[in-house]
Amino acid sequence: MAAPNVVTADTATESSFARTPAIRWVRQNLFSNWFNTAVTLALAYMILKGLYSFASWAVFNAVWTVEGTDTRPCREMSGVGACWAVIGEKHRFILFGIYPFDEQWRPLLAIFLFLGLYVVSAMRAFWNRWLAVIWAVGLTLIGALMWGGVFGLTYIENERWGGLPLTLILATFGIALAFPLSIFLALGRRSNLPAIRALSIVYIELIRGVPLITLLIMASVMFPLFLPEGVSIDKLLRAQVAIILFSAAYLAEVVRGGLQAIPKGQFEAADSLGLSYWQKTAKIILPQALQLVIPPLVNTFIGLFKDTSLVLIIGLFDLLTSAKGALLEPAWLGFGVEVYFFVSVIYFAFCFAMSRYSQNLEVELATGHKH
């Protein structure tokens, strides 16, 4: 009978402890004198007022549905209430682009497969050989779903892919391939072999010096000019390659920053044990260097995720492009705010998840061997 008593006593003390310092903090920091009190109250008023206006637009005055494409109720509330009906009507176009309507369960499933792959990869228990197998199987399934032509699925050429799956494809392959490439570039830039070092430097500086948009345009317009007659490389693939090559140059400098932070003693200890260059790099240097640069790495990954939207320049239907496309129908012209809000939420969800995960990972990896 003693145990529950103890627990109650504990909770009681804890909450009273939690409350007192909180109140003290508020008094000391927000209401310490008449000026601070005035500023606090003024700011509180402005914040609450802002929240209230947003809520009235987004919730209280919002129009949630309309009859067919009769958007008059929306237009009447224009500027006062959001027209979420446009999302209800257009969300499939935004999410899947011009993928055939009756087959859109396939890209939907592909999205969930991607999410599943992300979750599995985030779990450290899977950080072994199995992860490669899981990804191989996952990507094969995604490919089979998107293209079809197998298991009785009709074939859909990738010109018709669009929306969120396309964004996820560009971002996932972008990160998954640019990251390893960037490691080789960063190592190359520090190599003792002059040819390899020069090549890495030229590559990094050249690619970093031009905007992604120019690379995408070059990949889609100029590159085909150099190909022999009759040979053509898929537009999606060209854009994907451009994104990979571009991101790799940026990531390489991030990785190099990590490599430079590793003390000389670590290299010497590894050398003195007889480890080869690659053993030393893989087992000693990279694990430490990459851990150090998790924040800027993830920063670049997040940038890459959002930069995939630049493929709209060359006419690929990623999430942002299909959102824009959804607004072209005359009935829905002018509801851009709602549509862009919707896609922003989607972008934010992915980027915020990356950011939170990286922060957890940092803490997890740091426990144990902090000096």
Added chain:
Amino acid sequence: MPPAHSTAKAANRPMIEMRDLNKWYGDFHVLKDINFTVGSGQKVVICGPSGSGKSTLIRCVNRLEEHQQGQLIVDGIELTNDIKNIEAIRREVGMVFQQFNLFPHLTVLENLTLAPIWVRKVPKKEAEEAAMHFLNRVHIPEQALKFPGQLSGGQQQRVAIARSLCMKPNIMLFDEPTSALDPEMIKEVLDVMIELANEGMTMVCVTHEMGFARTVADSIVFMDKGEIVESAPPTEFFAKPKSERTRLFLSQILGH
């Protein structure tokens, strides 16, 4: 006495031979005509003022530094630019650093088994058994699953010694192994080194621990300004140093 006999016989086989070794850092002549031989089972202590080239000398032995002139033969293999030779020598030569240089992202046990598993291709289980054996020998088997950052300096240095021993080296190099330690931890590290010396390991040790040198060393080498000034057995070295520079150095480090 068979052990003494075999030591004496083995001592004839040179483990490290430097012949007219020279090294420069740019214009700076850091090692000047070094002639230096360490026989199998011999313990050599190197001392000398800071900046005299002691670290550079022993770091040439496992090619952490490259010499530019002269010959260096380690365990019968001549050190050239051939990476195969360099790696072969590094497998046979253990090194202990002033700053320990343990791998902070690996546990103590992983620090010890990494090289045997990847370089010597020892099966993991076997490597772990050997690692525990050597942790016992440096008297800290209970720390196997900790990370280096959780250990004291003395414990870290003993792990570093065990890490080198796990590669079953023929030669051990020590570069001021106790200089970064708090005074109360110096003894625990020196004790481990004395045990190792008594087991017949070939050792080259840069240190200013003259008590250690007196008990363990077969010969003491004094370096100054990139030269070997004097080399003698401890009794002779301390009793009647030949050069003025040695006398001055000894009076400085034994003086207080």
